[in-house]
Amino acid sequence: MTHTPLETSTDENVGILASNSFDMNKLDTLHGTLHDLVAQREVLGPCYRLFYQKPLHLVSGRGTRLFDSDGTEYLDMYNNIPSIGHSNPCVTKAVTEQLTKINTHTRYVHQNILAYANDLLATLPPSLDRIMFMCSGSEANDLAIRCAQLYTLGEGIIVTAEAYHGNTALVSGVSPSIGKDVPMSPTMRMIPTPDTYRLGTDDIGTWMRDRVAEQIADMKRHGIRFAGVLFDSIFSSDGVIPGKPGFLQPVIDLVHAEGGLYIADEVQPGFCRTGDTFWGFQRHDITPDIVTMGKPMANGIACSGMAIRHDVLEAFAERNPYFNTFAGNPVAMAAAQAVLDYLREHDMLSHVSHMGKLLVNGISNLAKEHPCLGDVRGAGLFTGTDIVIPGTKDPDRATAVKLIEALREHHVLISLCGPYGSVLKVRPPLVFSESDLDFFLSALDASLTDIGK
Template sequence: MAVRSTIMDTNSFRPGMEEGLDPETRAMAHEREVLGPAYRLFYRKPVHLVKGRGSRLWDADGVEYLDVYNNVASVGHCHPRVVEAITRQASMLNTHTRYLHENVLGYAEDILSTMPDEVNRIMFQCTGSEANDLAIRVAQTYTGGEGVIVTHEAYHGNSALTSKLSPALGTAQTLGLTMRMIPTPDTYRVDIDGTTGGDCTPEAFGAWMAGELKKQVEDMQRHGIPFAAFLADSIFSSDGVYPGPVGYLKPVIDMVHELGGVFIADEVQPGFTRTGDAFWGFQRHGVVPDLVTSGKPMANGLPTSLMAARSEVLEPFAGSIPYFNTFGGNPVCMAASQATLDVMRDEDTMGNAKRVGGIFMQALRAFQAEHPCIGDLRGTGLYIACEIVKPGTKEADQQTALDILEALRDNHVLTSVCGRYGNILKLRPPLVFSEDDVDWFSDAFTTTLRQLGI
């Protein structure tokens, strides 16, 4: 049986699906062989996109789609203020950070102002993988340890180091000998003293998770591996989106520090106002990370990323090892990042995420009441998980979830799935998502469920 990756293969086009494709799509899919076999396309019938604006996308035939998946274009596809900032700076200069430039300094100060005062140093890279890679090295240097703990379905990057900390890449991906995994904080299924995780207090659920972490640190120690860090995104997006109960991470991070490690908050997914409750996902839980990482959403899709740190945590690494990332923090990406941040403030994307996310969740709950295949709904702001199960059970139903995805695609709505079983619709649109977009989704979802007879 072929090995599959939960984040790459579940909703993907595969060889043998060419039959039924129009000649142009079939030819383009065939031409992609030049890229090698590692890449994946979405959908059994791939989409050829040529234009985007806000939360809308258009294919080569002019068909309009609703984007309910793209957190990278955080303030919407081709936002005019971001496009203008990129164009202006690209027409003047683009070079690396070994020269002085006001863009990198201005943005560094501005983005740090959104973080806790304790997080007061920042470095820039080109990808989230690079940011997490650097954060792990910094954590290991600071603690003197090597062991890193992640969750069972985590994804943190594709560098040699971060891929070994990304079990979501599939069983063909070799995991690090010094890493350990704790269970997904699955509030739908975890039973704590007879109470489902979602009904627990933050303290009780956090205590369970902290206990699981302590077990893995003790296992590290038995194998002579000093503990260095817990690496997690605070919404556990690849695991299946588990945002609550709010505050449950605090006992976990307290345990991390008690055991001598540091907390690396991977904010590529929950950061930049997406939760509607705070600028950064970790802030919802009342914790202060030792290191914070983020990626392309900070520049509305341009290849840039950040690693922020407490100065005392960064110093042992940065004070002894020179670090140079050729185009991390380049003037064009910093201009795009600043424009994106300005749009988030001026257009109140946090308020929009909370308001429209609440309307979206309300609409989905109406579907849940009528369709028993929707087993659980959870989320915060514009990050919602819709779990598809076999009616009357909590048994994951991947096939039905994938059938829903394909029918939504045919009804001009784009999204994907996540989680260990690939049965969770991952609804994560650009932050400019509107009430009209919720209506579009609802109409398409109604049609989809009727077509599938579920």
Template sequence: MAAKTTILDMNRFDGANLDTLDAHKRSLIERRTALGNGYRLFYRDPIEIVRGVGSHVFDEHGTDYLDAYNNVVSVGHCHPHVVEAVSRQASLLNTHTRYLHETILDYSEALLAKLPAQIDRITYQCTGSEANDLAIRIARNYTGGQGIIVTREAYHGNTDLISGFSPSIGMGQELSPSCGLLPTPDTHIHGDEAIGDYIVAKLKERIVAMRADGIKFAGLLVDSIFSSDGIFPGKAGWLRKVADAVHEEGGLYIADEVQPGFCRTGEAFWGFARHGFVPDIVTMGKPMANGIACSATAVRHEILDAFTAKIPYFNTFAGNPVAMAAAKATLEVMDDEDLMGNANRIGSMFVSQLEGLAVDHPAIADVRGAGLYIGVEFDDPATGDPLSVETLELIEQMRRRHVLTSNCGSYGNILKIRTPLVFSAADVDRYMTALQDSLAAIGI
């Protein structure tokens, strides 16, 4: 079986290939030495991206690449409504939240209207990492516990606190002593019907083990599409019994909506909303301002009040007028262009075509997704072992055909399709053509 890999090392450029690149790219990569060794590039032949529009990006030669990976620009690269809002606000003022400003209030009211009524307070940060960091602090304060449970391949951020609850970073990152791990909710193995009971049983086992170690359970932190674990949305509704179990055990449910939120699943505005329950804390990030650094932690008021009664919260750059203008414009585009409906329609079409392709390609072991977040699992049809090397080669072949996608899961054998929400039927056709040609090229 293939070795496990980490989220940041999947599909990475290997410096040993430097001599195979042209002089311009070699120069750019050598200049990146100033950034340190922690940064990663995609692909054996990295791409220099200089322009984007909608679901397409262009390199320095003007070559058009289909972007089937980028959820940061949720409403598409350089959407004119967002660009205009950012430009207008940047020309007027950008400052912090210690002064009155109307834009943050307009946006907060609009965003809270998208959330369940019980979640009636919102605080702003700049990154999803910061949002999840704050969420854990709030949960610990409210419950008096320390123990936070996540899934085995979760990624929730890279602050000192939250990286201790992000096992997908790899073995070099030590997990927090108060971190409990749940198995990946693998619907391919356990099935859609059994997955809820399976995870509830594992959750209770983990809480018992924590208590035996003297750690009080504070909460469960999960991304409802389980993106780093391998994209396991499951049948709508199964997570509700998990949320019920969390509350029965005295913990809080923290919904990390950085990946599944903001129309992504097509079936609901939030990933958790597919499952018909109300979490205690909701965190969000990347897609909310279409590329401008912005994140948020939304909370039931009684939970937030218990925290702020002890600790005032202020973040200099969070909630600044430019970020709020970008976020407000992004939300307006989502509504005005019915991007949730588009995610549902185009995502269903996409899954249907992938399932059709699987009929002739037995290495495609499973196709699963919700809206425009889709995973395609590649396993050896004879042994069931993950086809990690082949999936990585498939991604490189797609890149040669000017389609950008990536991989995920414990062994990197799951094709990760996470497009801008403006993806079209023509984009699906282009992706499928490149995928079929790439599968033929590597012979699986």
């Protein structure tokens, strides 16, 4: 095997971006205000996507709950950005207070960025001793790749076959899940999704190491110098694959032996999401060379970051200054600090570990009654459930799409991911409670019954 095409994708743009998108050609199925608002989105152009056959017009949120314009309450089992809860007053307070004082940029000294930088670095391995801030996960991954390339003097980056790492030109080129029509970078190579459910190996680490080795060999054959790997620590868009803790060790060992860097994309798994450890890669007891982060970092205020070894950063810094207008500004830092403080003060790591186990157990119990629920897996409050043809491991995307539409009718918001668009991505705000769990499991049970599964 020299190169892994996207043979696993069953139809166009199955990835995370289009799993249950509203079809704008069906605008006339909508009515009233919703129809008018959706119609108005024409000015935003055709790249934007709305969730659901009947899109949601959300007007408020509290904790794990979201409210539609008609007052309908939904349990949010999908959004990881408001990890400490929708409209968390700690964040509102921090942002408001800072906005009334000052909001400038990093060319002036400000204590917020320094206090936060130190607090954040304390969650990371000591070798990751530098932190820079950006506005989006895309910007963080864009910079991380450039740092890896300048340090190694290589170009070749390896990702998984259904990876999503962001939307800049560079990062889109290493994000195969964007869609088959988007050309990938010629110096990027893919390994297949480490599908622990279907691969039939109990040593996924060795399997994955061997796939990476094959792609490094292929790069050499093409005269491409290996720069490193860029892996989401829970393979979010590949279908949420926590795997056995530690399985990434042989992979990172190979990467280092081959002179490459290991970039951990923690934009989705970071900030207590996977339970037990603050960062997803820490479940595997590995030490990446670069860690990127974003989404839940400031509960919805634009904020992302890149933690990096100082010697790796220096290879970039020798040639490149870097300034990012809004990044690391006092307001973004105040919001990020409020999130980090909340996570610590509420011991969210323990809460997430506890609730995550209950969530996986709950779904697993339902699987006994509903055989379309295949593999149920998770780490903390990041879980994936394969929807399959009963008695097989064959993915059943049609049922998966029906199920998330049915769940919406039962007031639960959720989405899909994975190479076949058939994995339930269950990822509620971290403040998810036991009563939320009961509500979710009842709704899942009822929804499966509704669709005859």
